[in-house]
Every structure is written in C-alpha cells, then in structure tokens.
Amino acid sequence: MPSSTEAVKIHHLVKAPENTPGAIRKRESWDADELATVYTTPECLPDGTICQATTVIFRTKGCVWWWNSGCTFCGYFNDVRDDVTYDNLMAQWQSAKDQTNDFEGSEVIKVYTSGTFFEDRENPPEWQEAILRETNERGLRLIVEARAEMCTPEKMSWVANLHPGCVVAIGLEAMDDEVLKFHCNKGFSTKQWHKAIETLRANELEVKTYLLFKPPFMSEGDALKHCIEWIREVGPLSDEVSVNPMNIQRGTIVERLFRHREYRPPWLWSLVEMIRQVDSVPGRLIVHPTAAGRVRGAHNCGKCDKHVAAAIERYSVSGDLEEFAGLTCECEKIWATEIELDCTIPSPFGVGLDRRMPVEESLMSP
Numbered sequence: 001m002p003s004s005t006e007a008v009k010i011h012h013l014v015k016a017p018e019n020t021p022g023a024i025r026k027r028e029s030w031d032a033d034e035l036a037t038v039y040t041t042p043e044c045l046p047d048g049t050i051c052q053a054t055t056v057i058f059r060t061k062g063c064v065w066w067w068n069s070g071c072t073f074c075g076y077f078n079d080v081r082d083d084v085t086y087d088n089l090m091a092q093w094q095s096a097k098d099q100t101n102d103f104e105g106s107e108v109i110k111v112y113t114s115g116t117f118f119e120d121r122e123n124p125p126e127w128q129e130a131i132l133r134e135t136n137e138r139g140l141r142l143i144v145e146a147r148a149e150m151c152t153p154e155k156m157s158w159v160a161n162l163h164p165g166c167v168v169a170i171g172l173e174a175m176d177d178e179v180l181k182f183h184c185n186k187g188f189s190t191k192q193w194h195k196a197i198e199t200l201r202a203n204e205l206e207v208k209t210y211l212l213f214k215p216p217f218m219s220e221g222d223a224l225k226h227c228i229e230w231i232r233e234v235g236p237l238s239d240e241v242s243v244n245p246m247n248i249q250r251g252t253i254v255e256r257l258f259r260h261r262e263y264r265p266p267w268l269w270s271l272v273e274m275i276r277q278v279d280s281v282p283g284r285l286i287v288h289p290t291a292a293g294r295v296r297g298a299h300n301c302g303k304c305d306k307h308v309a310a311a312i313e314r315y316s317v318s319g320d321l322e323e324f325a326g327l328t329c330e331c332e333k334i335w336a337t338e339i340e341l342d343c344t345i346p347s348p349f350g351v352g353l354d355r356r357m358p359v360e361e362s363l364m365s366p
C-alpha cells in the first residue's frame, strides 16, 4: 500500500523495546561489577590435545549493531548495561578469576562480550589491552568474538601485537547473502567476511567461524541442506567451524515466530545427520546445542534427547563419528519424513509440528 510515512523494517517493530522504562529498570538491576557468567568445559586444542577451557561472559554495553538494528535471533541485549566502565569490566575479570581459582586447570580462555571484543564503542581500549596482555603473558590461548566489518587491518595488527595467534570468532551465521539479509538481518555480507578472513590471516590470527543452524523463515529440510553446503564452503577457510543450533532467546524475532507457532527449533537428528555428512571436510567442527532437549533449544521427542545431545557434545571434543553408533529412537522416522516432505513440498516454514506433543494432540486445533 502506498504510504506517505517512511518505511519501517518489521524487525524494528518487533524487536525488544530496548528503552522502555521497564527494560531499562531490568537492565540496571544487574550489578555492573558482576559477570553474566563463568564456566569451564572440555576443549580440544588444534593439535588434538584435550584440555579445559574457561568461558567468561562479561556484562558490557552490548553490540553496536544490536542498538542500531540487531540480528533476528540475538537476545544478548538481555545481559547488557549501557553504563559499564573500565573499572566495572576489570572487577568482572577479577570476579572470573576468584570464581575459578585463577583459571586453575584451564589452557583456553574464551572472553565473550555480547558483541565485538575489540570494538572501542562497546569496550574501553585499555580494558581490551589489559585482557590481551595478561592472557598472552600467562600463555593462555584466547578466543574473542567479533563482527566481520570490525576486523580492520589497523585493529587486527594491534590485537596481533598484544596477543600473537589469538583466535577471532566471527558469527557469519550463513554463507549466503540472502539468508544473511532476510533471515538473519546480520548487517554484513559474505564479501565482508572474506575480507575479514584475509586480514586475520595477514596478521597470523586464528579464524573461528560460527554458523547458525536453522535461521528463522526456513524449514528443517532447507536448514539441513544449506548448513551442509555452508560448512563445506567455510570449513577450508577457517581453522574451526562452530555450528550453533538455534535456541529461542527472549525478545527476538525468532521468539515472536515461535510463540505464533511458526517456528520449531532444529531436531537433534538433523545435527547428527549434518555431522555425518560433513565429517570429512577439513578443519575442526564443533556443535554445541544450547538448551538441548528443551522446547526452546534443539530437541527430539523428549525420550532420546539426553543421549543424542550427549553424543553431539562428545563428538565436538573427540571428532569421532563412532559417538553416534547405536543411537536410535522411534522419533527418527518422524524426523526423516519431515525432512523428505520439506524437500519436496514448497512450504517455506516447513511441514513439521511447531511443538513436541503426542500425535493425537497435534491433530487438534491449537
């Protein structure tokens, strides 16, 4: 319909109302000296050695892209405060050390900031420098996250100087410009990602790439087919590929679809099938299904979720397909039929049920 007012993206109408009094009150109820969280997980080094990693998730000012627009699935803004200072961030770092006995037993530290670690509008440069220096001096392998367009030659040479060989993880999500634009609202293109990779390589920094399994407005069958292609394309260009199966976060476009019964998070069986098909691709593949087995995370029928999710987690450390040997459940047939129908019936949201439920209940109107 013609309209005299300026066009508004549907995303901006739907995404969480960041500056309502309620949203600000909630955000500012967090203590700015306290971390979002810190935890340890098993990790595999590039040479195959198994070790321990500590993940530190800071409470920061949050991602500049989210404040401007934001990805359709990202609920990280739930953990941010817009007045976090250098002192707060240093207090959070100290709190991470206190809670882990100074990173006892960990060789890898993942510093996650709900945005780009080395973006100066998000995090004070002095704090970035302190983290890069300290982790380098202590011989810890550091992993930080970034958006592709932030990996400029100047900033990357600065990072490489302070922590040579540091790992930069970029949330590419999809190796497809249409998906990036219309499904993810990612705000950068595959071309910018290629450029970022060149810059990281030129500075001898390591490249980790995140892909998103089942972005919104995509069927299960399409998600499986596309993600396999994307891993084949980005795998040879990355040191490590990490596939994040969609989980529904609060206040996002995906949550709106989910609540309207128009989106089901991926099946765990799809992840197993994807891993089987891309196992031979060069580079290391990691799959960590957040909230696995719950309706807001990747899930199966409810009976087999625990075993399938555990096998996927084990594969991410061992890289051995034998982890899936003998895994089976009745729901595998329902999943296989869904994939087959998604690949033959032109139904953009897919034919699958939006919720886990008994078949007879699914036949009733919602």
Ligand code: SF4
Binding pocket: 063, 064, 065, 066, 070, 071, 074, 075, 076, 114, 115, 147, 171, 186
């Ligand atoms: S770039 Fe990352 S942190 Fe920023 S909105 Fe997108 S997913 Fe969230």
Ligand SMILES: [Zn+2]
Binding pocket: 300, 301, 302, 303, 304, 305, 329, 330, 331, 332
């Ligand atoms: Zn099952």
